[in-house]
Amino acid sequence: METIFVIILITIILLIGFRFFHKTAQEDTEQAIDEKLRFLTVQVAQSFTKSTLVACSQEGVVRYYCIDYQKAINLPALVAQNTDYFYSYYGNARIRLHTQGGELVLYDFHNPDQNTTRPVFVPVLVRYPNERIDQFGFVEVSVFS
Amino acid sequence: MKTKRSAQVELVGLVIFVLLFAVGLLFVVINRATPPAHSFSDEYVYEELAFNFILASLKHDTSCGYTVEELVKDVIYNHNIGACGDTTPAVVLNETLSDLLNFSLRTWGYDYEYVIMFQDQEYFRYQQGCAAYQERPSAALQPLPIGGVNAKNIFVSLSLCYA
Numbered sequence: 001m002e003t004i005f006v007i008i009l010i011t012i013i014l015l016i017g018f019r020f021f022h023k024t025a026q027e028d029t030e031q032a033i034d035e036k037l038r039f040l041t042v043q044v045a046q047s048f049t050k051s052t053l054v055a056c057s058q059e060g061v062v063r064y065y066c067i068d069y070q071k072a073i074n075l076p077a078l079v080a081q082n083t084d085y086f087y088s089y090y091g092n093a094r095i096r097l098h099t100q101g102g103e104l105v106l107y108d109f110h111n112p113d114q115n116t117t118r119p120v121f122v123p124v125l126v127r128y129p130n131e132r133i134d135q136f137g138f139v140e141v142s143v144f145s
Numbered sequence: 146m147k148t149k150r151s152a153q154v155e156l157v158g159l160v161i162f163v164l165l166f167a168v169g170l171l172f173v174v175i176n177r178a179t180p181p182a183h184s185f186s187d188e189y190v191y192e193e194l195a196f197n198f199i200l201a202s203l204k205h206d207t208s209c210g211y212t213v214e215e216l217v218k219d220v221i222y223n224h225n226i227g228a229c230g231d232t233t234p235a236v237v238l239n240e241t242l243s244d245l246l247n248f249s250l251r252t253w254g255y256d257y258e259y260v261i262m263f264q265d266q267e268y269f270r271y272q273q274g275c276a277a278y279q280e281r282p283s284a285a286l287q288p289l290p291i292g293g294v295n296a297k298n299i300f301v302s303l304s305l306c307y308a
Binding site: 009124 | 158162165166169184186187189190193194197198200201202204205206212244245248249253
């Protein structure tokens with residue numbers, strides 16, 4: 001009788017242990033995928049801000065990122081014309097420019113059912129040439145998989 | 146005699162069970178209570194975000210035609226700008242920085258500590274969360290030189306804390 005009781009107890013303990021470790025391993029895998037996606041988001045944000053946006057300089061030294069607003073509003077049309085080219089670089093991603101006046105979608109290719117992590121934000125200075133003012137804004141980058 | 150021995154065996158079984166259960170529980174508690182380590186990419190994102198925020202915010206043009214950097218220098222040291230529209234440069238600076246932080250870091254759900262200091266005195270402080278116990282990567286620090294021959298620095302710092 002005691003032997004059966006002990007066997008049942010050990011089985012229960014083993015089952016609970018297996019369940020716990022199995023869940024932890026699954027969580028680890030999900031975390032690793034999230035981490036990979038997040039790293040990719042950072043890369044896209046870096047690549048986009050450094051290559052597409054204007055690097056404003058002070059006395060010849062690049063000090064901060066800025067966007068010429070006139071160029072930014074033309075960017076969605078440019079992306080549409082060169083879809084394959086942009087897609088090969090950025091894949092499934094969404095890049096939006098937020099200014100205090102509103103938001104502008106610069107690039108958006110993703111399906112509604114795709115997963116994403118927290119977006120990466122890059123604060124930038126938006127330059128309005130006609131008005132001769134620079135205003136704080138930010139680029140929001142999300143990558144989907 | 147046999148009943149007594151059987152009771153002893155059961156007692157030993159119960160003790161073993163309780164011990165195993167306690168060890169298991171301890172393991173689970175330790176595993177769950179350990180805070181997750183922050184990855185390099187997280188640290189990098191936080192530091193880049195803080196530096197970019199400071200640099201972009203200082204060059205932001207305010208409603209009275211001066212940049213945030215110019216207003217900071219004037220409010221703390223120069224005192225040359227008499228008025229900003231109907232109000233003072235200090236009020237405009239305070240409102241502008243609050244607006245920028247609300248528009249960005251607060252909206253994104255970051256905990257932050259934005260401080261402007263000069264000669265060990267705090268002139269402006271904006272804080273959301275960031276309790277003393279919260280972990281944080283290195284703060285972004287931007288010195289703003291003022292004065293001529295005896296140049297001094299105003300320090301603008303931004304810490305982003307891990308949630």
